[in-house]
Amino acid sequence: MTVVPFPQASSEIDPIDGLVASHRPGYGLARAFYKDPAIYDRDMERVFRRHWHCLGHANIIPNPGDFELFKIDSEAVILSRAEDGTIHAMLNVCRHRGAEVCTKPKGNAKFFVCPYHAWTYSNDGSLRAARLMPKDFDRSAHGLKKLHVRVAEGLVFICLAEKPLDFEPIAEQLRTSCGQYGWADAKVAYRQTYPVAANWKLAVENYVECYHCGPAHPEYSKTHALEQPLHMIEKLNAAMEERTCALGIEIVSADNWQTSAKGQEAIHSFRYALYDGVSSGSEDGSPVAPLMGRFTDYDGGVTSIHLGGTTFLVCYPDHGMIYRFIPKTVDTCEMELIWLVRGDAEEGRDYDLEKLIWLWKVTTEEDKKIIEHTAHGVASRYFEPGPIAPMEHNELRYIGWYLDEISRP
Template identity: 75%
Template sequence: MQNTNVALTDPARPDRIDELVAAHKPGYGLARPFYHDQDVYARDLERVFFRHWHCIAHESVIPNAGDFELFKMANEAVILSRAADGSVHAMLNVCRHRGAEVCTKPKGNTRGFVCPYHAWTYSLDGSLRAARLMPKDFKREEHNLRKLHVRVVEGLVFISFAETPLDFSEVERLLHATAGQYGWGSAKVAYRQSYPVDSNWKLAVENYVECYHCGPAHPEYSQTHALEKPAHMIEEMNAEMEARTSALGIEVGSGNHWTNSENGKEAIHAFRYALYEGVQTGSEDGKALAPLMGRFTDYDGGVTSIHLGGTTFLVCYPDHGMIYRFVPKTADTCEMELIWLVKGEAEEGKDYDLEKLTWLWKVTTDEDKAIIEHTSRGVRSNFFVPGPIAPMEYNELRYINWYLDEISRA
């Protein structure tokens, strides 16, 4: 048996990842080293993760002044906080003196952050408030916590590690036209759950973006969501869905602005698809789960799906929403976090049943975790050779091509 993978064994060759990219066969999946090589993972972080925008939360998780939460992504820890004036800030959890973590709790409410090492004290916006026993010529303003770029759009908090972040204007416009119609700006988090996955992060994302596997792998999802069919088979259903949406006086946006970073803009693609006849929302029986949100006064039998920046994926139903976050941890591990949104005034136990609300996507994600880990173990084989991408995996093909272009772009 011939091993057709390109070996990555000589660290002295600076172009070895570029050679691996050049050896990629168009229309096929990625070769084994993309999922296990440490140098490839390091480039993933540099050119994908630290370059693009990522949704880390809905702002309702820090509703009050002084609220904070700590988010860990790859080898970075980010403090998300709300200052006294209501503004939202994100900064690295690294003291500007000796590098100790200044935030030692996962979440809470505080007036500021005090480094446990030498008691340097920082405000909620990251500014250095006090540095004990430093000389008179010490300039506090030069030693604030490292701030990250933050955008809050329709309640969603996005961060960028880049010194000069990608243009976010098209993302904002499309989020207003999509999530804005569903009332996400005034929504709240009903539940969150993280799934550790023994897999490279790209295998998890590739699984999410295609529904070729939905029929055999997700029988529960496939009973209600027409996306499990080829696109040409659901065109009529989609047209009927759009007519129902228009009849409600609502125009939910869509648009394909999936682009590489060469033009300096963030990538986003929003598209709509139908549920099967009689299905109102993403639930076990297709029936409503929670109070209608945003501009919706009735169910239109549709879903809006949003792919954003490579690691963020959103699902909008008329009565609840889903945020899917993909977080690299190591070359061989990642995390999927699911966040369920409901109307801000909705009360658990009165307006919605939490178990019913979360049932479908918990079942689906448990199945996805198993599939992804089966695949991760399989592609570890020295003799794994990627096969052709199926027609129903068109979004995966686009994602692979986008990814290869990103890691080739210094």
């Protein structure tokens, strides 16, 4: 696989490196990190082309020949299940003149035929036919450019780097978290994409902190206890873990949030309690779908996972959430939400779709407004970043991680 090389070092101080060096510890990012096209380009090279990203659940392409097209910034990726059941990810770029070979957003196909000169590719990316080319033409050397793909607990991850970060620790940590909730056998109940008129980092920073949950998300705050004083959270968490253990389930929280300097991906899984009497993430805290995985009852808790800077997962005993952050331009991004339920659950019989998606749909609609209001304010030439509050500790860590990532070629 060929990737665009990282910029070469220069004897002069790079303007972006200068901005990183001038960052004030304990404060938010300066305006340029959200508005400068050059910084956005570096984000694409050193964050999005270096790290693993979740495209969704394998259930979105369950059958041989199923495919879906994903777009990240200017790249278009075909996710396809081949005839032998294996999953492949290929760049949607013909190896002849560069035309898009996949022109539909999703479907089922044994072949992708370029509309320009009819070069024909199998759904595993191999070139099957190149009309009127010489007899000595090597088809095997001209398949679609393929990306690294890994499937862990049903989640499909891709990496655009030539040499990807080590995925094995990620697979193990997902096994001890999502694996307990049966995500490998789950199915997608619903998906929704939210276009956001803001730089992608404003969207991610909003997600990783709950300082805003009380004033901005009253519906979420009725059932989730993250804004309570530490002593109350510790008491609720202890009761949650006791219930989880009583079910014979052990879910290990693990903090491996780290930079990629040593070839490792960043992942942090942690547990937190819902309020007493709350079973799941719903409008009134009541169950919304059949129990999943090893759960035979509700433990009153949630498992949350931050992975690689753009992927965030939420596990309830009866359903799961995949949260994807997708850059589009320096000033726009998308948030995609994917709701998971048990693989054999049927809508209308086992769950009411509106009740299933209500809480996170409402919360994300509120987030979209907050993020876009922030983008408007940050666009001011007079904007100066303020201090990060103690409750925003995850945002503070995220900012440090991000600055380290874009500082290293």
